[in-house]
Amino acid sequence: MVVMAPMQTAVQCDESDQSMRQRLVHSLSASFPGSALSKALSCMEITDEGEVIEDPLSSSCFAEIRLEKLDSDDDDLTSLDWLKSGDLLKDLRAGEELETSDETQKENGEIKLENGGYATSAHPPNIPYNPQKHVNSKPPYSFSCLIFMAIEDSPQKRLPVKEIYAWILNHFPYFQNAPTGWRNSVRHNLSLNKCFRKVDKERGQSIGKGSLWCIDPDYRPNLLQALRKTPYHPYHQMQMLANPQPSPIYNLVGARRPLTLTTQQFNHNTPSPHLFPFLSKRLAQSSSKSFTDVSDIDAASALVQMKGSPNSRPSRNPRLKPLALVNGKRVRRSRSPSPPEFGSAREKRRLKRKMELQLAHVQKRLLTEPIVYTESPSEDHTYSATSPLHLIRSPTSPGSGSSSIDEEYDFGPADGYQSDGVDSFVSEESNFDESECEDDNTLNDSGNFSRFIRKKCSSPAEAAEEDVKLGADALLNLAGINTSNVVPIRAISPSDSNSPVQSDTPSLIKK
DNA sequence: CTATCGCTAAACAAAT
DNA sequence: AATTTGTTTAGCGATA
Incomplete structure (x- = not known):
């Protein structure tokens, strides 16, 4: 059974596509300046009427993700009871307001610290996450995902530790005020997580201390999957731009629910060449092959x-x-x-x-x-x-x-x-x-x-x-x-x- | 209740 | 010598 997202349906149908797209483009470009994400966004041209002339995500691997019913908990979503729980409606309305203001920050669950410093609290799960705005909320991404995004966003798909730090700092200002322990966590993750692999340096090559780190190709799909499962992952917001149809509700309300692609959907999920130039090239060669023939x-x-x-x-x-x-x-x-x-x-x-x-x-x-x-x-x-x-x-x-x-x-x-x-x-x-x-x-x-x-x-x-x-x-x-x-x-x-x-x-x- | 996961801290070694 | 990088262990809380 495919569970649609009644709340998001209402939200997205109530407002025009153009305003939603424009706001998301603005938000994402601001959230990920200079990144592959914003580059992909820059390829989109939105007319005054709000039409996306060139939509690099129309064939995104996230374009047709649907949420499948997976466990008994999902039964709660098929009814409307969940709508009554908490202040979800208020939160959703607050989440729509992408313009920053003190008031909306409060509604968005921002934790304003009197000392203006570091908070260990995670980002509220029911609020769309903006890393540039929610600088006092711990990002809802695991360190694995952060490292993955950093490496994927680099031209050579490999980065030294120092630049991984820099990318995280640049894209998630939360860490600028965080204790330095997070760097230890990054290194710990690089060392222990099999998804990351050290690139042996060539002779005579000097990039400073340490090695370059890359994604182990074998585990790259796993990381993609992990990122896809993460609430508010940036690519999901891109997906909304490309395909403003009802999306898995958990991406909006933050419930932890895995995504599952159906066999039919699998064949249509071609990553954006803007985001994944090598991957899209590889898949283009085999896209004619059905997954389970x-x-x-x-x-x-x-x-x-x-x-x-x-x-x-x-x-x-x-x-x-x-x-x-x-x-x-x-x-x-x-x-x-x-x-x-x-x-x-x-x-x-x-x-x-x-x-x-x-x-x-x-x-x-x-x-x-x-x-x-x-x-x-x-x-x-x-x-x-x-x-x-x-x-x-x-x-x-x-x-x-x-x-x-x-x-x-x-x-x-x-x-x-x-x-x-x-x-x-x-x-x-x-x-x-x-x-x-x-x-x-x-x-x-x-x-x-x-x-x-x-x-x-x-x-x-x-x-x-x-x-x-x-x-x-x-x-x-x-x-x-x-x-x-x-x-x-x-x-x-x-x-x-x-x-x-x-x-x-x-x-x-x-x- | 148990196992697993992710995070954090820490100690230590190696490299620069 | 100091700093950075990389590895390993341990423990904690959250979660399934």
Whole structure:
């Protein structure tokens, strides 16, 4: 059931589009001066009649986000009872007033401190957040999101710590008066959060102390997802500009509700080239491919036959080592392998071939599609976030320090802060050309996915088997079929959320 | 009640 | 030597 937003509908229909758009453009430009956001906004031309001549967000990845009913709490939203709670109507009216005044500041929940200093209170959840205006409210973004936005907003998609500080200070004046501990938190987050990766400096390159930090391409969708789930995330306001239709109510009233994209919506969610030049370029190449096509389902059903009924399998994922606590650290216990069951040799070969072809598509999608189907925060951007690639990475490879990461995971060489600006994951994309799906040898020999597997497995035969098993799980999950070998980053249906598999999912994998 | 998450503080080492 | 950067541990409150 899709829950529309009755309040926002009323708000947006009562006022003209033009005034709303103009005010939002003004507000966002002021909120994010000089940023990619304001650049994207500057590309919009609003006529006197309020028409947006060029709307860079018309195909935004957030343009068709809808809120799906996810839990019993949503029932509250289907009734109008929630309207009566608190001073919501007053707050909403206050939220509409984007012009700053002392009075509206009070109504907007601003916390005016007598000493004019730092407040630890979070921004009120029922007020649209303006970082430039609500300078005394703690931003409703996690440090992960702040760092993500800072890095994404940089020309090279990589920043030294110092400039991350600067970006945050510039865009969130709240931190100008905050104690310096937040810098520690930023560094702590950079260090501990797997989503962020240090870029090795080139020889002779000097950017001062420390390294550049970038987004790990594998986790970028997770961060996007996390940002999307954040109330008042800037891109949502952009979405309102592009598509002033009823939006998820939580973005207005601040209730914590995850967004879920439907399969149909997925295909239309192309990021703005103004905001995500590399991502939009990548997706444009594969936009003609549907996310879950018939062949996926076909292959998945074949896999069900091959693997047997998912429900008949033991709940524990045999390939995931369960976690144990040793000296306070989470480590993996040893596992006992579970051999796959196949039919005749001929049938096995046929299905394997089919599997490999489908696996190639899955691999390609996993590395190129930005949208993540998750409802658990742990799948977004936290220290415990997992990705398909991480499932098969050895989390505690001996000697896998920062210098060996690139080699082991085939990251491209560091570009340097002021270098050509080629995004690191562009090179990864090139490893997944459609033509690779046409040849078994190529498939097995050139993909990162396969390389990871081979590094993990001791023999080619074992690697091939691992390949098939992994692809089987990926396809089954993409087809919405619950399996014991869940690929946790995608296609997790609400009914899977309590599956025993997830409890076996690694909850903390250190870098 | 428990586990997880995000934040904060702190200690410490390494780099500049 | 001082400062900045990076890593790690610990603890707390909020939340699911």
